[in-house]
Amino acid sequence: MTETTQKHQSTLDTAIKALHGRTFFAHFPENPSPDIYGPDADRLGREAFEARRNQHYTELLQGEPEAWAGQEDSPYEQQPLGIKYPYFAPQILIERAEKAFGEWRKIKPAQRAALLTEALDGMKERFFEIAYATMHTTGQAYMMSFQASGPHAADRALEAIAAGYEEQTRFPEETTWEKPMGKYNITLQKTWRAVPKGVGLVIGCSTFPTWNTVPGMFASLVTGNPVIIKPHPKAVLPIAIVIAEVQKVLAAYGLDPNICQLAVDAEDRLITKDLCESPAVKLIDYTGGNQFGDYVEGLKGKTVFTEKTGVNSIILDSCDDLDKVAQNLAFSVSLYSGQMCTAPQNFFIPETGVTVNGEPVPYEDVVQKLAAAVTGLAQNPKAGPHVLGAIQSPATQARVEQLALNGGRSILAHGTVNNPTFQNARTCSPSIYEVQSSQVEQYSQELFGPIMLIIKTKDTQESIRLAAQLAREHGAISCGAYTTDQEIKEQIMDEMSLAGTPVSFNLTGGIYVNQNAGFSDFHVTGGNPAGNASFTNPEFVIKRFTWVGFREPAQATG
Amino acid sequence: MTETTQKHQSTLDTAIKALHGRTFFAHFPENPSPDIYGPDADRLGREAFEARRNQHYTELLQGEPEAWAGQEDSPYEQQPLGIKYPYFAPQILIERAEKAFGEWRKIKPAQRAALLTEALDGMKERFFEIAYATMHTTGQAYMMSFQASGPHAADRALEAIAAGYEEQTRFPEETTWEKPMGKYNITLQKTWRAVPKGVGLVIGCSTFPTWNTVPGMFASLVTGNPVIIKPHPKAVLPIAIVIAEVQKVLAAYGLDPNICQLAVDAEDRLITKDLCESPAVKLIDYTGGNQFGDYVEGLKGKTVFTEKTGVNSIILDSCDDLDKVAQNLAFSVSLYSGQMCTAPQNFFIPETGVTVNGEPVPYEDVVQKLAAAVTGLAQNPKAGPHVLGAIQSPATQARVEQLALNGGRSILAHGTVNNPTFQNARTCSPSIYEVQSSQVEQYSQELFGPIMLIIKTKDTQESIRLAAQLAREHGAISCGAYTTDQEIKEQIMDEMSLAGTPVSFNLTGGIYVNQNAGFSDFHVTGGNPAGNASFTNPEFVIKRFTWVGFREPAQATG
Structure with missing residues (x-):
């Protein structure tokens, strides 16, 4: 294993350095180019995915299951994938995880980090297969x-591995403590252990089945905790492939593959609460809606990491080029049809309009420009379908179609989008509503999907006050602000910082408020109701283990 | 303020280095010698204390109070001190803290750390006054x-300042993020802020009014949170002096002294729950009993740090010199009459006895040797009173006097101890009971005070199993183990580490299981029911603030 540790050491060292520099760093190239991944990588990945349809998923090393279960549909095809995954009763999963704990916790942090990095190398070989699996479970477009x-x-996973490795090696394994007592010294030999807390459970979501799952999964693993991964029943395949790669490495090193288990619901039995409530489960990572998230956060005796939902705001005060701003924002609300936790929902615009290059542009003009930009993007056949992707669940589509805001004004109705490849794709273009700032109850909850609310405020001060209040009371994961006024900018930073919300200022061109870079942007701050955890700050890893010290008089005292 | 920051920088750097080296380090000399503190320091400190009796405590800078209140008694004199402290209604304290927050959070971490270190220098000038205040509120002997x-x-406070300063400066304040996109680069200017969570409340205990209070107090302060200190009504003076020193520094630098406020109960109104339940209070540090501790831990929307109670075990398996072991343990149970959270309570001894130098010593002989050592220490007029001190509360004394364990055997009855200086001191020598290992309910709760339970086990395996089970289920803050067997030692480390309990092995001579060194021993691990926090691991400080990032396109893009 020493060889493996050495092999990955420079990757880990570089990743730790990147975590603290927080400038651009990516260990895994984001461009799906044949020049990088090989000329056949895309084709082979697609074929691998296609071959899985209507089959049992037999790649995992968890032994013979008691049943097979699968409920995935493709949002692009609106028909079942037909893949069945091994089902194990919660108690079996827990027992196996507890057994595997004894082995895994005794592996040194550096070795665990190396093995997990090796598993990411295996994952990299399957990025294209994972991509198709993600398309046909989440409805994301190919590139996303x-x-x-x-x-x-994979970079977010490496980030968690690096942070976990760093935190576990931040204090010495042993030292000699020598206290001068005047005539003599008291000398103690001291040692410390970073003791993992126990079985980890990671509950995935339907829209980002690997991105939102791997940070908690690898953070728990690197700190010595066995994990049970419970994906959303509609998005299992992408993370199943990652789990298979982890199990493969574990087995290759003679370790119990049950250190990392996949858990799926049976057709007739939902197992998440059983797993959550098992006394053996000490750590829970959760991504998803507020209702279940609040339940998870309320469980006693667990260390819980959540990303729930929030309402993200855009504050429009002043800018240099309103067309560029409108295009940027239209892209942000359209990207994956507003199904990103970082997608903006509430656009605060003063009734007095927006200052552009020092000149006032009336409110209604700004609104119409935003609507035109949204329509232009959705109706551009070369861009629209590739930006919007498909809508993951029928419930989201119904929300867009049936939305009627009491007292609101419809600015833009949702429309159809034709996907050139998938005629049956579940799609629609974004809808836009205007609500008055006084109707807080209309815009204070997340309306998941391609829905944009324009909130007419008295002035920018009211915009800031409301955006901060919503973030504090209902949570927010992102915020975009457009202002050329330094004082306003500082005020937004100050008020949104107290609401635990990161702010992107004056974005135009090829960078969007939804985007979030590993090793640089902390994802979710943990500082408002949208979630209590952050990818990947030190808290995200250190809460998974306990420092315990031992001491004994040294043999020779001074 | 730059000058102040520079003045204390080397102290902070040294402290941070010590935190990571974890070898012996003390910034404040523990020896109350005239050579160190000056020939008149002790006398002046005593006079300062004496002058406070039956007076209003007017040193704080919190303005005119609505009432004056004080309930302290000296355990040495068993009569009131008569000192009255300024009383403010909880809502006033909260409002003032919220107002002070706006100012304090904008001070840079390095400046906050410097100001707080300066306050510790002020505290140092008053160590002797604090010592007499502590004697006459807690009943500790002079030296303790x-x-x-x-x-x-003060060293624990410096530790918290150093850790907080380090964690807040572990990520850059700003950086340029430049992502290569092929034909061009996207360049963002990024900044981050460590945003304090809000008003902190620190709830003190009656036995260690500064030691257990200053870590949370200074950890909250250094991370930018204003604090309200609510001491135990029977032990206000020692921490009032520390608060006065902090306020003095704040005022000297033109800052609001209400950044750090003393809060006392009125004679007829307990205010702790009002403070706990204020929505403005975001952080709570608590030291004390389980019942109130569980209430604090159960509060929603608060970040809570607790040290509650546990049952500490001694595991006797084998040793080289039983006399030395017995003397060491007798000292540990007697020190401050067992009123330390680290004091051992449960002594697990196999019915087959203890192996001494390879030879078995029968169980009863071991028990009698321990009893003899306890009696010998208590009855030694030159040692007993100075080790035992006085008993803080009449309730503790009553517990010792009235203890009757169902099915237990009294090994040693409590006795009287004559204090040469204070004839009215509330004292008694430790009592020893024997209980069977099967009677878990007799020894699974903390019996605060000079009470030692000997638990007769089948063998060392049962001793380990029970000690670990008690720690997991009821909490433990310390554990002592005596074994010359390497395998047993490794087993104890493994099982107690899973129970989040530090272990001291084979202590004899002048070092005791109760003792706990700043900058080296983590105090409480947070890994069992005895408390969820640890002095001072990174978690103790990073949970007091939130990382929030900001980004904006750079002016010049590549």
Whole structure:
């Protein structure tokens, strides 16, 4: 194993350095180019995915299951994938995880980090297969499927491994403590262990099945905790492939593959609560809606890491080029049909309009410009379908179609989008509503999907006050602000920082408020109701283990 | 303020280095010698304390109070001190803290760290006054009062300042993020802020009024949170002096002294729950009993740090010199009459006895040797009173006097101890009971005070199993083990580490299981029910602030 540790040491050292520099760093290339991944990589990945349809997923090393279960549908085809995964009763999963704990916790942090990095190398070989698996479970477009579920997820996993490795080696394994007592010294030999907390459970979501799952999964693993991965029943395949790669490495090193288990619901039995409530489960990572998230956060005796939902705001005050701003924002609301946790929802615009290059542009003009930009993007056949992707669940589509805001004004109705490849794709273009700032109840909850709310405020001060209040009370994961006024900018930073919300200022061109870079942007701050954890700050890893010290008089005292 | 920052930088750098080296380090000398603190320091400190009796405590800078309140009694004199402290209604304290927050959070971490270190220098000037204040509120003997409430507490405070400063400066304040996109680069200017969470509340205990209070107090302060200190009503003076020193520094630098406020109960109104439940209070540090501790841990929307109670075990398996072991343990149970959270309570001894130098010593002989050592220490007029000190509360004394364990055997009854200086001191010598290992309910709770339980086990395996089970289920803060067998030692380390309990092996001579060194021993691990926090691991400080990032396109893009 020493060889493996040495092999990955420079990757880990570089990753730790990147974590603290927080400038651009990516270990896994995000470009699905044949020049990088090989001329056949895409084709082979697609074929591998296609071959899995209507089959049992037999790649895992968890032994013979008691049943096979699978409920995935492709949002592009609106028909079942037909893949069945091994089902094990919660108690079996827990027992196996507890057994595997004894072995895994005794592996040194450096070795665990190396083995897990090796598993990411295996994952890299399957980025294209994961990409197609992601498309046909989440409805993401091809490029996002590749990047988010492949290299970006792998980088977030490496980030968690690096942070976990760093934190576990930040204090010495042993030292000699020698206290001068005047006439003599008291000398103690001291040692410390970073003791893992126990079985980890990672609960995935339907829209980002690897990106949102691997940070908690690898953070728990690197700190010595066995994990049970419970994906959303509609998005299992992408993470199943990652789990298979981890199990492969574990087995190759003679370790119990049950250190990392896949857990799926049976057709007639949901197992997540059983797993959550098992006394053996000490750590829970959760991504998903507020209702279940609040349940998870309320469980006693567990260390819990959540990413729930929030309402993200855009504050429009002033800018240099309103067309560029409108295009940037239209892209942000359209990207994956607003199904990103970082997608903006609430656009605060003063009734007095927006200052552009020092000149006032009336409110209604700004609104119409945003609507035109959204329509232009959705109706551009070369861009629209590739930006919007498909809508993951029928419930999201129904929300867009049936939305009627009490007292709101419809600015833009949702429309149809034709996907050139998948005629049956579940799609629609974004809808836009205007609500008055006084109708807080209309815009204070997340309306997941391609829905944009324009909130007419008295002035920028009211915009800031409301955006900060929403973030504090209902959570927010991102915020975009456009202002050329330094004082306003500082005020937004100050008020949004107290609301635990990162702010992107004045984005135009090829960078969007939804985007979030591993090794640089902390994802979710943990500082508002949208979630209590952050990818990957030190807290995300150190809460998974306990420092315990031992001491004994040294043989020779001074 | 730059000058102040520079003045304390080397102290902070040295402290951070010590935190990571974890070898012996003390910034504040623990020896109350005239050579160190000056020939008049002790006398002046005593006079300062004496002058406070039956007076209003007017040193704080919190303005005119609505009432004056004080309930302290000296355990040595068993009569009131008569000192009255300014009383403010909880809502006033909260409002003032919220107002002070706006100012304090904008001070840079390095400046906050410097100001707080300066306050510790002020505290050092008053170590002797604090020592007498501690004696006459807690009942600690002079030496412990000086060391625990003075230099040791100040070192724990410095530890928290250093850790907080380090964690807040571990990520850059700003960086340029430049992502190569092939034909061009995207360049963002990024900044990050460590955003304090809000008003902190620190709830103190009656036995260690500064030592257990200053870590949370200074950890919250260094991370930018204003604090309200709510001491135990029976032990206010020692921490009031520390608060006065902090306020003095704040005022000297033109800052609001309400950044750090003293809060006391009125005679007829307990305010702790009002403070706990205020929505403005985001951080709570608590030291004390389980019942209130569980209430604090159960509060929603707060970040809580607790040290509650546990049952500490001694495992006797084998040793080289039983007399030395017995003397060491007798000292540990007697030190401050068992009123330390690290004091051992449960002594697990196999019915087959203990192996001494390879020879078996029968169980009963071991028990009698321990009893004899306890009696010998208590009855030694030159040692007993100075080790035992006085008993802080009448309830503790009553517990010792009235203890009757169902099915237990009294090995040694409590006795009287004559204090040469204070004839009215509330004292008694330790009592020893024997209980069977099967009677878990008799020894699974903390019996605070000078009470030692000997638990007769089948063998060392049962001793280990029970000690680990008690720690897991009821909490433990320390554990002592005596074994010359390497395998047993490794087993104890493994099982107690899973129970989040540090272990001291084979202590004899002048070092005791109760003792706990700043900058080296993590105090409480946070890994069992005895408390969820640890002095001072990174978690103790990073949970007090949130990392929030900001980004904006750079002016010049590549």
